[in-house]
Amino acid sequence: MDNNFPLTNPDAPEPAASFAPRSDFSLLTTSAEAIRRELGKVIVGQHELIELLLTAILADGHVLLEGVPGVAKTLTAKLLARTLSVPFSRLQFTPDLMPSDVLGTSIFRPNKADFEFRPGPIFASVVLIDEINRAPAKTQSALFEVMEERHITQDGTTYPMQEPFLVLATQNPIEQEGTYRLPEAQLDRFLFKVQIGYPTAEQEVAILQGHHAGFGGMPLDSVQPVLSAAQIAELRQQVRRQHVEPNLLDYIARLVGQTRTHKSLYLGASPRASLALLNGAKALAALRGREFVTPEDVQYLAPAVLRHRILLTPEREMEGTTPDEVVRQIIQQIEVPR
Amino acid sequence: MRASTSRPLAASLLALLLTAAAPAVSGAGDSARRVELPADRTTPVRLREPAAGRLRAFRQQSEFQYVEPVPAETSAWSRFWRRFWQWLGELLSGPGYRTRGRYVVYAAFGVAFLMVLLRVLRLDFTNALGRTARPLPLAYEAAAEDIHAIDFPARLQEAEEAGNYRLAVRLGYLHVLHTLTTRHLIDWQPDKTNHEYLRELASTPWQDAFATLTRQFEYVWYGELALTARSYAQVRETRQQFLAALTSRAA
Numbered sequence: 001m002d003n004n005f006p007l008t009n010p011d012a013p014e015p016a017a018s019f020a021p022r023s024d025f026s027l028l029t030t031s032a033e034a035i036r037r038e039l040g041k042v043i044v045g046q047h048e049l050i051e052l053l054l055t056a057i058l059a060d061g062h063v064l065l066e067g068v069p070g071v072a073k074t075l076t077a078k079l080l081a082r083t084l085s086v087p088f089s090r091l092q093f094t095p096d097l098m099p100s101d102v103l104g105t106s107i108f109r110p111n112k113a114d115f116e117f118r119p120g121p122i123f124a125s126v127v128l129i130d131e132i133n134r135a136p137a138k139t140q141s142a143l144f145e146v147m148e149e150r151h152i153t154q155d156g157t158t159y160p161m162q163e164p165f166l167v168l169a170t171q172n173p174i175e176q177e178g179t180y181r182l183p184e185a186q187l188d189r190f191l192f193k194v195q196i197g198y199p200t201a202e203q204e205v206a207i208l209q210g211h212h213a214g215f216g217g218m219p220l221d222s223v224q225p226v227l228s229a230a231q232i233a234e235l236r237q238q239v240r241r242q243h244v245e246p247n248l249l250d251y252i253a254r255l256v257g258q259t260r261t262h263k264s265l266y267l268g269a270s271p272r273a274s275l276a277l278l279n280g281a282k283a284l285a286a287l288r289g290r291e292f293v294t295p296e297d298v299q300y301l302a303p304a305v306l307r308h309r310i311l312l313t314p315e316r317e318m319e320g321t322t323p324d325e326v327v328r329q330i331i332q333q334i335e336v337p338r
Numbered sequence: 339m340r341a342s343t344s345r346p347l348a349a350s351l352l353a354l355l356l357t358a359a360a361p362a363v364s365g366a367g368d369s370a371r372r373v374e375l376p377a378d379r380t381t382p383v384r385l386r387e388p389a390a391g392r393l394r395a396f397r398q399q400s401e402f403q404y405v406e407p408v409p410a411e412t413s414a415w416s417r418f419w420r421r422f423w424q425w426l427g428e429l430l431s432g433p434g435y436r437t438r439g440r441y442v443v444y445a446a447f448g449v450a451f452l453m454v455l456l457r458v459l460r461l462d463f464t465n466a467l468g469r470t471a472r473p474l475p476l477a478y479e480a481a482a483e484d485i486h487a488i489d490f491p492a493r494l495q496e497a498e499e500a501g502n503y504r505l506a507v508r509l510g511y512l513h514v515l516h517t518l519t520t521r522h523l524i525d526w527q528p529d530k531t532n533h534e535y536l537r538e539l540a541s542t543p544w545q546d547a548f549a550t551l552t553r554q555f556e557y558v559w560y561g562e563l564a565l566t567a568r569s570y571a572q573v574r575e576t577r578q579q580f581l582a583a584l585t586s587r588a589a
Contacts (some may be wrong), residue, residue, distance in 0.1 A: 019553050019554055019557045019563070061437065227578075243560075243561055243562065245559070245560045245561075245562060248560065280529050290556075290561070291561065291563070292556070292560045292561035293560065294531070294532075294556055294560050296531045296532070296533050299531060300429075331529055332527075332529045333529070334530060335528035336528065336530065336531055337531055338508070338512070338532075338559070
């Protein structure tokens, strides 16, 4: 069929094509492997969760972990924070929490006759917000500016966050007692929403065995820091340089655009979702040892990026349709660029 | 204090009740002594009728026209509907109900129940009627390139002669996918990724070679790796070997 191809002197000293990464991913792959190993000391299974958390760190995005009580949401977030050698703080969201309890407040100094800003717990590199949907919308809105713009404004002064700045929030499903639905504007600021399910029977046996053997006592102590702030910054630089073929940009735009016209959706995803999908795919490709994005990366991340950014119509919600089902349907409707 | 005032009140209420019930109790015993009163025949019965002329005048008035006039049928469509509703009315309420009408009602209820059941269970019995299953309403946004309609040898030759090795690698890979599809080794769908096809080829002898071809395609197409004529020859050789093995094994 294509046997008549005229080769231009095959004996010429041209280098043969090397189908291997041209960038050095050694720091990234070894660090990711070390983090997986450290987390694996305590967490049984949850490989997808860990991969998405690593992707979020590399893509400079926040993560919302959702699951019923007792599936190690908080533990996973604390362990991940421990693998990063950066300042960490934890906020327990409660119904009476005020914005100043999160951001900080200005207090009057009588001796100097002026106000001094006392930073709140949000001033850390990894902030774990536990049970985020137990605080009302007033407190949630305090996070809008800091999650997107990485600084807060108090009394006319802007206070920047240090790098890296990563919010790991946990929440119970909204049907649970004493919870609020998060504002759409805030949900949009999370790169991924990861749903944590129950472990399999084998995994649960492994959890019980580990606990019975005494590993359940002080699990945090066994986990060692792997990455420093400077290394995270270096890896993020590498991720930003990842190659994206133009057809893939079009593919991402069409995937996200389809959510805005889908008949099962009341609210589609924003352009921020497209950016999240792009950045996430670049980070995931790097994590998989590639210097370019493939449709596989985009499809893999689409549910985690889109599920919290879209709203079903009341009819679909009553029928029991889930956002993941709609995302899957949208993926099926769009041809993979090839 | 309250107990002492309420006691005489209760006693007097009881006495009142007994007094009121006394005639009824005593009357129950002598029901045989019924008094028959004579019929009143003193008042004459006089029938009154309206005057015949006045009655005629009343009958002429529109308020007393109880039979609604049938509107003039303007079209065949309205005549059809009138006859249909008339037929349906006779079927469901007239004498025809016992013979035919009730079976129509039972059938309507049966069909409605079946429809609800199918809807609830989300079943599709299109196949049972001897037709192919209803395709999913997939509105492909992009103009899907039909790999079954591409003339691969001609297009490949064009790309190679033009030195467009990137396009040639793409066409070659699509050719491989087309061949795998025609040999029923993979199920081609426009939304599937290369790695999904790779998984479909798991536990077949083609998996490793296809993985190599996929890697080459992804580096050249998605990674935009520039190919020289020599490196393209390497890719082309791998592809041809794969296709030749596929053809010979299938034959």
